[in-house]
Each structure stands twice: as structure tokens, then as C-alpha cells.
Amino acid sequence: MKRVYVNEEWCLGCHLCEYNCAFANSGESDMVKALKGKPIRPRIRVEGDDRITYAVSCRHCLDPLCIRSCISGAIHREDGVVCIDREKCVGCLTCVLVCPYGAVQPGPDGAAMKCELCLHNAAGEPACAAGCPNRAIVYEEREEGQA
Secondary structure, three states, X not given: OOEEEEOXXXXXXXXXXXXXXXXXXXXXXXXXXXXXXXXXXXXXXXXXXXXXXXXXXXXXXXXXXXXXXXXXXXXXXXXXXXXXXXXXXXXXXXXHHHOOOOOOEEOOOOOEEOOOOOOOOXXXXXXXXXXXXXXXEEEEOOOOOOO
């Protein structure tokens, strides 16, 4: 399965992945209307310090703790992608606590949200990878165990 991979050595810390993600998940067709003057809600975030920066997003684990801990059954797999049915989510946020990567976060409406690889809102590759100017974020298939 294709996944998002990050090469922290190439990350500029520009946060464009966050803006592209927030726009792709906004439901708007115009980036300015979607983001200007509003808090952005990306499903990926840039972490780091002066020496190194990197993007954090869902790794779509083979045996995800978030799916096993979801009391409402809102977290499920869809074509190999770990997804959240926000209508079913009861907002307990247990998934936020159990994710070892910090990739699940509370959404503005109280339901959990996370990267779903732009499964429902983009063609080709996720918006974060498509918009990364330095190709520090890539969307590709890799062999098991290869980082």
C-alpha cells in the first residue's frame, strides 16, 4: 500500500504541507476563501527545532491501536487506509491517547481527525506530498520494514 513518508533531512519547515492539507480537507474550491483569516485545521503538522524539522502524520499502521481502542467503531480501514467516520465518533478521544505517533487529534467539532491520505478529496497523491516544494514528503509504495 502506498503511504506518506517524510525525509526530515529535506524538510524546510515551511509548513506548506499543513496549508495544503487544511485546504484539501476544507471542502472549499478556493484556498484564500478556505484559509484566510481562519484557524487552519491540518491533519499533518510540522515539528522540530532550529536543527531539524519533520512532518508528523498517520502511518496507517498494519495493526492500529486507534482501531482497537475505538469504542464506537468509528475508526476503520478503507482500502488499507485507516479512516474515521466522524458521524460515528463519540469524541472520547481514546484514539488520540493511544496513537504512538501523535497523529490523531481532536477536530473542531470534538470528533477525532487524522490523515486519510486525501482518499475522499484528491486525485493522485495526498495534498501534503503534492505541495511539498522540496519533496521531503513523498507518497509511495515501499517494501515492509523499509523506512
